[in-house]
Amino acid sequence: MIMIMTIIIIIKRRILKYADYSKLTSPELLNTLEKNSSSLLAITCGGCHVLRSIAQGTSSEQMKTAKADIETKLHKKKGKSFVNEFFQDLQKYETNDLTVDEFYDKLTTRYFSNLQIGSDIESFNMLLPILMCLMDPERRTTLHLRFLREHPRVLTTCCRKEHWYTITIITIITIITINNITSILL
Numbered sequence: 514m515i516m517i518m519t520i521i522i523i524i525k526r527r528i529l530k531y532a533d534y535s536k537l538t539s540p541e542l543l544n545t546l547e548k549n550s551s552s553l554l555a556i557t558c559g560g561c562h563v564l565r566s567i568a569q570g571t572s573s574e575q576m577k578t579a580k581a582d583i584e585t586k587l588h589k590k591k592g593k594s595f596v597n598e599f600f601q602d603l604q605k606y607e608t609n610d611l612t613v614d615e616f617y618d619k620l621t622t623r624y625f626s627n628l629q630i631g632s633d634i635e636s637f638n639m640l641l642p643i644l645m646c647l648m649d650p651e652r653r654t655t656l657h658l659r660f661l662r663e664h665p666r667v668l669t670t671c672c673r674k675e676h677w678y679t680i681t682i683i684t685i686i687t688i689i690t691i692n693n694i695t696s697i698l699l
């Protein structure tokens with residue numbers, strides 16, 4: 514009797530912290546990274562018919578304000594340890610120790626349940642400070658895209674025109690059979 518055994522392995526890739534890799538990267542390259550991430554969120558505005566990005570930028574100053582805003586909101590709910598817990602999870606998301614889905618689930622079920630209740634625009638205003646805490650453009654855009662899966666209605670920044678943002682998601686899962694594992698190990 515032949516037994517076929519299939520093992521599904523999902524590997525979490527760790528991501529270098531922006532604070533670390535940005536020191537070793539040229540400003541031009543960082544700028545390109547920001548532009549490329551921003552282009553993932555580009556839509557043609559129905560008002561002025563220009564291709565524009567709805568990506569949210571950030572800066573050290575904006576991040577400081579956003580952190581204070583989040584701290585106040587969470588402290589009111591459950592105190593200092595709750596605030597610390599959130600920022601630890603944010604750090605885990607930055608290095609992909611929490612995947613975007615895991616982090617987003619925590620945001621909506623534990624920290625900011627209102628993200629699921631309000632209109633898409635109201636919910637985005639709630640997400641905004643969290644995006645601003647992410648200096649890494651890839652992490653920021655990934656979280657924004659995850660949010661848009663649940664809240665596809667967006668306003669363009671130029672004309673405040675409402676659009677429906679559609680995303681096609683391709684999930685790649687590596688399926689390795691026991692035979693493949695043997696051949697990989699040998």
Ligand SMILES: [Zn+2]
Nearest residue numbers: 558561671672
């Ligand atoms: Zn416009």
